[in-house]
Amino acid sequence: MSTSADQRLHSEAAIIGEFFAPLCEGDEGAGGLSDDCAVLSPSPGTDLVITTDSLIEGVHFFPGDVPAFKALAVNVSDLIAKGAVPERYLLTIALPEAPTRAFMTRLADGLAQAQRAFSCRLVGGDTDRTPGPFTLTITAIGTLPAGSIVRRNTARPGDIIAVTGTIGDAGLGLALRRDLAGGASAGLARAQVDDLIARFDRPVPRIAAAALVRRYASAAMDISDGLAKDLGRLVAASGIGADVRLDAVPLSKAAHIMCAHGGVRRQDLIASGEDYEVLFTLPSERWAEALALAAECGVPVTQVGVMTQAAGVVWRDDEGKPVRLTTEGWDHF
């Protein structure tokens, strides 16, 4: 058998056997990917949480990229924000041509790395040819104690609004992929540029945040279309309002530099997408306890505002004056 990297694979069975079957090892329910279905046997007292997201070449990623790691990451992000721990996933790929062995190796390596990072396993999927762009669709399944899912529509007035990590880095990473010189001209070190780009190319949702959400959050969702837009959704779903401060939004050092020298505004950062951090609310009396668990789990959390009775989101500047946002968040559609 030839193992040349540019050899093309023309059979779905060969692709599954060589590249995907190793990714289901140790999972009895996957049946070695040799059947049309996987079986899941949840423990008593456990709920399953399920989500699905597609990445389409030219829409969600640059032509030539093989965002296998990211495809799993964006789905895992949705599970974590509901308080669920990822366990298994299905992968559907549509390929514009018979893939080379080199391409399949990149794809499988990205998945293997994501599986290790997020402790989950491939259990099924579908492989098709398409006259359109390379597309990856993942359906991810997580678990949590029965009845403990955290929705986005259950925030209450007075709740603290918090986010994990830093906001806007992936948006800057996307801008740098389009204009690499923009980083150096704003005074970023090469490592900072690389970090920002990695936030876009290879987001790492915080698995440890699932426990934090489950234990303390009154409402939660992941930040995928920009903090401003996603907070607006949480607020609208909960039927109340929010009072938030732009200067409270946590930024990375690199983002601070871009704001100071790169012509980027804070409100651009809260409108940029793909953070894959968690936005959550919680009763103020539980904030200290939540901070302690967050510190213990290595999850940075920052308060950005409070939920209010009045409908709608009010963003304020550092003097407390309402700011009218001039940019909208990202809409994948």
Add this chain to the structure above:
Amino acid sequence: MSTSADQRLHSEAAIIGEFFAPLCEGDEGAGGLSDDCAVLSPSPGTDLVITTDSLIEGVHFFPGDVPAFKALAVNVSDLIAKGAVPERYLLTIALPEAPTRAFMTRLADGLAQAQRAFSCRLVGGDTDRTPGPFTLTITAIGTLPAGSIVRRNTARPGDIIAVTGTIGDAGLGLALRRDLAGGASAGLARAQVDDLIARFDRPVPRIAAAALVRRYASAAMDISDGLAKDLGRLVAASGIGADVRLDAVPLSKAAHIMCAHGGVRRQDLIASGEDYEVLFTLPSERWAEALALAAECGVPVTQVGVMTQAAGVVWRDDEGKPVRLTTEGWDHF
């Protein structure tokens, strides 16, 4: 609000709210499709079975078709053949342009009809724009008593090989969609032509077969890429062989006519895809009992051969002589 049929919908939220949210009604776990995840709370002693399949315009269906019913049906078919009863599904659609209200109505109506036919509900999904073709990806979830999934690799020598329904009709339907005149010239009535085309456009997997499979089958899978190819897969997975008779393969009256006057051979029919019937094996001593349950449930079943010790599939003609098949089954890839 305009409700003109050719008005285009530019917002994912509007599409979900108007067309998809009604399809999750009554399912608490769907959260009204307003969250990123659905939650499943399986009853104790229940396993979940999960499968996913895509339909791509120009690959799996004709340009202009909106095969929403079929997209759910082909996934339900996989569940049934494992002995599982469908319950819920996620739908991911990729749209080449902002859809019209008329298009979304066709899509939602097809899903609603399939939901009624298969007793399952929409609980989540993803909606994207694509520079490529219209694509529907469904992930379907069914349930069965814990430990009762039926795999394809567990057939034993001596087992009877049976199929539900009739074989080859969808393949003929596909041929008739390409050349409608072929039906009349072979002597088919218009209603027969319509029936064959419906077998391709709107397959109806037999929900009642799930119980039959679960109770009696030693191995099972759905017939989606042609009986010949799929039997080859079941036999290979089980590591044994099969002895089957071409003249035992059940045909519809229309298929008989096409064989007599339309230049179609029986071996073309077992090589054509998309039957969405069930192929299963069972111990011969249970055959009479299985036939009785099948009759009770209104599921036609027919023996086509027996599993053998020797590896590989031997197809025989009506004199018992081995036949060398000259056509291969359909490979979606």
